[in-house]
Amino acid sequence: MRNQVVPAVVPGFATHSGSGDLPVPPGRPLSAGGVDAPDGRPLKPRQLDLRRTPAPEPVELPPMRSPHPRRYATAVFDHRGRLTCGMLFDVLDWEAGTPVDIAVRGGVIVVRHADSGVFALNGRRFLHIPARFRRWCSFGERESVLVRAVPESATLLIFGQEWLDQVLPDPDGLVTGIGSVPSGGAGVGSDAAVVGESVADFALGEGGRG
Numbered sequence: 001m002r003n004q005v006v007p008a009v010v011p012g013f014a015t016h017s018g019s020g021d022l023p024v025p026p027g028r029p030l031s032a033g034g035v036d037a038p039d040g041r042p043l044k045p046r047q048l049d050l051r052r053t054p055a056p057e058p059v060e061l062p063p064m065r066s067p068h069p070r071r072y073a074t075a076v077f078d079h080r081g082r083l084t085c086g087m088l089f090d091v092l093d094w095e096a097g098t099p100v101d102i103a104v105r106g107g108v109i110v111v112r113h114a115d116s117g118v119f120a121l122n123g124r125r126f127l128h129i130p131a132r133f134r135r136w137c138s139f140g141e142r143e144s145v146l147v148r149a150v151p152e153s154a155t156l157l158i159f160g161q162e163w164l165d166q167v168l169p170d171p172d173g174l175v176t177g178i179g180s181v182p183s184g185g186a187g188v189g190s191d192a193a194v195v196g197e198s199v200a201d202f203a204l205g206e207g208g209r210g
Contacts, residue, residue, distance in 0.1 A: 018095075071149045075158075079141055081134055085107040088149040089125055096123045098158075104136045111155035129158070166191060 071091060073084040089095075092113070099117035103110045109129060111119075121127050129139075137160060144158040175200065 022104075039098045046084055073147050073153075074144055075147050077129070077134070077139060078126075078140055079097070080128065081131060081141075082122075082128045082156045083145070083147075084124070084126045085147055086125060088147055088156065091151055092154055094121060094125070094149075094156075096121055096125050100127070102129065102133055104133055107160070109133055109137055109158035111156040111158065127156075 015089060045103075069091075070087060073085050073088050075085045077083050094100075094113065097120055099114055099120045100111050101114040101117045102119055111127065113131075118127065119130075137158075139160065146163060147162060148157045148159070149155075150157065
């Protein structure tokens with residue numbers, strides 16, 4: 001056996017006979033291009049399909065919800081009249097020991113950072129609201145309240161949950177507006193779109209306060 005370079009061979013394909021090439025098996029004539037398919041059919045040159053797929057028609061996108069800073073949260077008074085909300089305290093940059101003043105304006109508890117404040121957050125960042133302020137706002141024990149941070153004035157506002165009924169869309173109108181849902185869940189997408197449009201209209205100011 002003599003040393004020689006064996007040409008590259010693709011399994012199942014015959015190459016044009018010649019010096020150094022593998023012999024062509026009998027009964028398998030070569031095509032004009034010199035390459036056959038495994039079943040003997042001549043291979044056709046590959047052609048690029050230049051046809052373009054039609055682009056889909058533009059559709060109306062759902063209303064986009066703009067990012068909103070996390071300035072609202074809910075909190076619950078404990079049995080001692082204390083509450084905490086680490087997320088909003090972080091927004092206000094209130095740490096343990098931060099002195100504050102507490103007052104009531106229009107049924108809302110107003111807590112403001114004050115260097116000479118007579119109240120302060122304790123070591124666990126709990127804020128104690130004295131009973132007289134809670135009674136003025138009719139807040140009961142372990143009641144859930146809405147809190148809002150106003151970092152521009154270093155203020156925390158404490159609202160009753162009833163304030164939400166004044167600014168959110170009427171739930172009865174939303175429920176009756178979507179109609180009945182067919183069995184099997186069909187039509188849920190269109191119903192959801194109606195709700196989304198109602199909420200979006202309200203957020204844009206058509207339903208009241210924006």
